[in-house]
Amino acid sequence: MARTELKPNEWMEFPILARQMHAQMSHEGILIASLDAAGRLNPMTIGWGVFGWIWNRPIFTILVRPSRYTYDCIEATGDFTVNVQPADRRDIVDFCGTISGRDHDKMSELELTSLPSTHISSPGIAECPIIFECNVVHLTDVVPPELPESIKSEYYPQGDFHRIYFGQVLNVSVEKSFLEES
Amino acid sequence: MARTELKPNEWMEFPILARQMHAQMSHEGILIASLDAAGRLNPMTIGWGVFGWIWNRPIFTILVRPSRYTYDCIEATGDFTVNVQPADRRDIVDFCGTISGRDHDKMSELELTSLPSTHISSPGIAECPIIFECNVVHLTDVVPPELPESIKSEYYPQGDFHRIYFGQVLNVSVEKSFLEES
Numbered sequence: 001m002a003r004t005e006l007k008p009n010e011w012m013e014f015p016i017l018a019r020q021m022h023a024q025m026s027h028e029g030i031l032i033a034s035l036d037a038a039g040r041l042n043p044m045t046i047g048w049g050v051f052g053w054i055w056n057r058p059i060f061t062i063l064v065r066p067s068r069y070t071y072d073c074i075e076a077t078g079d080f081t082v083n084v085q086p087a088d089r090r091d092i093v094d095f096c097g098t099i100s101g102r103d104h105d106k107m108s109e110l111e112l113t114s115l116p117s118t119h120i121s122s123p124g125i126a127e128c129p130i131i132f133e134c135n136v137v138h139l140t141d142v143v144p145p146e147l148p149e150s151i152k153s154e155y156y157p158q159g160d161f162h163r164i165y166f167g168q169v170l171n172v173s174v175e176k177s178f179l180e181e182s
Numbered sequence: 183m184a185r186t187e188l189k190p191n192e193w194m195e196f197p198i199l200a201r202q203m204h205a206q207m208s209h210e211g212i213l214i215a216s217l218d219a220a221g222r223l224n225p226m227t228i229g230w231g232v233f234g235w236i237w238n239r240p241i242f243t244i245l246v247r248p249s250r251y252t253y254d255c256i257e258a259t260g261d262f263t264v265n266v267q268p269a270d271r272r273d274i275v276d277f278c279g280t281i282s283g284r285d286h287d288k289m290s291e292l293e294l295t296s297l298p299s300t301h302i303s304s305p306g307i308a309e310c311p312i313i314f315e316c317n318v319v320h321l322t323d324v325v326p327p328e329l330p331e332s333i334k335s336e337y338y339p340q341g342d343f344h345r346i347y348f349g350q351v352l353n354v355s356v357e358k359s360f361l362e363e364s
Contacts, residue, residue, distance in 0.1 A: 018200035026235040050234035050243050053208040055333050061232050061243070138329055140346070143322045151237050151319060164322070 001126065004179065005118070006172040017130065017174070024084055025049055029093040031083040032062055034073035034122045041107050041114050041123050043083065044070040045097030051169075058169040060134050063142070063162035069101040074165060078136045079120035082167075083128035092127075119170035129175035134167025183308065186361065187300070188354040190240045199312065199356070206266055207231055211275040213265040214244055216255035216304045223289050223296050223305050225265065226252040227279030233351075240351040242316050245324070245344035251283040256347060260318045261302035264349075265310035274309075301352035311357035316349025 024030055025047060033043040044064075051060040060082055064071045074080050085092045096106055107114065107125075115126035117133045124131035142161040144152065206212055207229060215225040226246075233242040242264055246253045256262050267274045278288055289296065289307075297308035299315045306313035324343040326334065 018204055022200055022234060026240075047238075048234070048236045050232040050236060050241055052204060052230070052232035052243075054230045054232060054245060055337055056229075058208075059232055061234075063236060137333060138324065140322050140325045140328065142320065146321050148319055155237055 001129070002176045003173050004176050006174060010172070017172075020084060020130065021051065028090055029097060031085060031093060031096055031125060031128065032064075032070065032080050033083055033125055034070060034080040035077050036069065036073050036101060037076060040101070040105055041125075042069060042073050042101035043092075043096045043106050043112070043125060044068065044101070045093045049082070054166065055137070057137065059137075060132055060167045060169055062165050062167065064165060065160045065162055067160050071163065073101075073122075074136065077121050079117075079122050080134050080136070080165070080167060081117060081120070081122050081124040082132040082134060083125040084130035085125075085128050089127065115173070117171065118173075124173060129178045131173040132167075132169050133171040133173075135170055136165050137168045138166035140164050183311070184358045185355050186358050188356055190351045190354065192354070199354075202266060202312065203233065210272055211279060213267060213275060213278055213307060213310065214246075214252065214262050215265055215307055216252060216262040217259050218251070218255050218283060219258060222283070222287055223307075224251060224255050224283035225274075225278045225288055225294070225307060226250065226283070227275045231264070236348065237319070239319065241319075242314055242349045242351055244347050244349065246347060247342045247344055249342050253345065255283075255304075256318065259303050261299075261304050262316050262318070262347070262349060263299060263302070263304050263306040264312075264314040264316060265307045266312035267307075267310050271309065297355070299353065300355075306355060311360045313355040314349075314351050315353040315355075317352055318347050319350045320348035322346050 029045040029047045031043045033041050036042050049062045113126040114123040116123050120133045120135050141163050211227040211229045213225045215223050218224050231244045295308040296305040298305050302315045302317050323345050
């Protein structure tokens with residue numbers, strides 16, 4: 001896969017990137033990936049995330065429940081990659097959305113390849129046409145009393161309220177053909 | 183201005199909308215607007231915001247300092263509109279970024295028109311080609327110890343840490359010609 005690096009704020013200039021992120025995330029999910037204590041890359045499917053611009057920095061904000069293996073990983077590394085899988089590999093998000101990295105080496109079981117990052121410790125997934133390298137610059141937790149009952153009962157019946165990670169985008173790696181198509 | 187309404191999640195399908203939001207916000211700023219206690223619409227310029235998908239809802243997240251007049255407005259109404267000004271009206275964001283609604287009726291001084299919202303109490307700004315109606319479904323505050331010193335010293339020398347509002351997008355009103363151009 002021939003890749004090109006975009007400057008952190010440059011990706012916002014590519015309509016196709018923003019659209020692809022928003023559409024794919026809300027439709028089938030995308031992947032965040034972070035290193036675990038054993039140095040293994042652990043991908044997890046997310047269907048939620050918000051991105052844009054805060055503190056004059058490009059920011060990708062994700063929510064992770066403390067019960068997730070990914071939570072331990074990000075707490076330790078302080079960084080993560082956001083990976084948008086190829087259109088024909090929906091199996092990746094299906095698998096990574098149901099299996100825990102505590103019991104499985106998801107990268108090896110899916111025969112996926114780590115791609116070392118340029119700015120952070122956690123690698124990306126080489127098979128993914130879009131990879132954002134994100135360094136956590138802020139975190140806060142969902143505040144239960146500030147949620148409507150409808151959200152609380154639907155998404156937090158057992159508590160396990162999300163931690164909100166604000167990741168500063170330090171590099172964006174994109175498959176060249178993806179930009180050319182757009 | 184001929185307008186059309188998009189379903190809350192439909193706007194993500196329009197690359198031009200996501201791009202326009204990201205680019206315009208980071209380059210010159212956009213406007214949030216909310217009603218004050220006197221029922222006056224108060225627009226404020228923001229250069230920061232993140233948007234996407236959380237709790238299976240389209241979410242627009244903004245940061246507002248407690249010292250701002252807009253803070254009082256949103257605390258009271260629990261809603262706000264996000265307005266993207268026309269390309270030739272940069273004067274609006276310049277004005278609304280420097281003047282406080284405590285001392286000025288910005289809408290009238292700028293000769294702008296309120297556009298009643300379909301789902302929330304705060305109107306939009308009729309002259310803006312893109313308007314998001316947002317209902318606050320969650321809020322939390324920036325946590326000072328969880329910020330790097332560089333951000334703390336640059337953006338919070340006097341404290342005044344932002345409140346983070348998560349607004350569920352309930353309606354998107356777009357100038358028809360804007361979609362056609364794209």
